[in-house]
């Protein structure tokens with residue numbers, strides 16, 4: 001699955017983190033190496049066995065990262081608890097509950113279906129369920145308009161997101177969304193967009209959306225195109241867009257800035273709207289990429305922690321939005337009940 005990283009991206013925690021990092025470096029050095037990220041458990045074990053870890057976490061972390069995870073989590077928890085006392089009851093401060101669904105690939109082939117591959121028929125059932133239950137889809141532009149200008153959101157908003165930009169989204173999701181009058185966000189991996197734009201392959205199993213697909217999807221108003229990195233969708237040493245161990249901070253920032261800008265420029269050169277949202281590869285986030293994407297002007301980020309979001313007029317609320325991965329297996333009713341829809 002794509003989440004439960006335990007890393008949260010709040011600028012206001014940055015200073016605390018920096019202090020924590022130096023403290024933990026000392027502690028980690030004293031304790032030696034070898035402990036793993038908390039919360040590995042069954043979920044992480046399951047993620048590691050998935051065939052196509054499109055957005056899986058389940059990676060090992062260093063002692064330093066593990067300790068930071070705990071400290072960041074505690075920091076956020078502390079902030080959340082202390083903040084709650086001052087926040088008026090839901091609905092009194094422009095608060096809107098926003099569930100966000102996360103899809104990846106759609107394939108009819110049952111043998112391929114799993115954590116990140118869903119039947120197109122089930123996707124249609126999900127969308128019909130949302131519609132029948134009074135939910136209306138929003139995209140990031142709608143959230144920004146609400147936060148910035150107070151442009152009203154639907155009474156029951158929901159955001160449907162597709163990660164990676166698989167060609168089968170065009171093949172199967174686009175017609176369904178069009179027919180039902182719904183919208184979705186697709187976060188593309190720039191290098192894959194370029195590769196398939198150049199080779200022209202259109203295969204439901206392995207192809208990715210080309211610039212022509214994106215122009216059509218975006219131009220139709222059905223899909224909003226967002227940034228899922230140029231080429232950081234790998235679980236190597238770096239783990240998505242995170243800084244590598246031992247990597248100098250300045251060079252990391254230059255590297256990540258360059259990778260992120262490349263997508264923005266590539267899409268803009270093709271006449272597509274500039275993405276306003278950065279979708280972290282594998283949901284892997286820390287304060288470093290969070291700070292860079294803010295500096296680059298992104299106003300929203302998508303993570304992979306599960307949960308429903310509370311959208312307010314505070315621009316901070318659009319960073320690291322929680323999402324529910326939609327695996328194959330559970331019925332539409334079961335998954336929507338889990339989410340609280």
Ligand SMILES: [Zn+2]
Pocket residue numbers: 054055163164228233281282
């Ligand atoms: Zn992804």
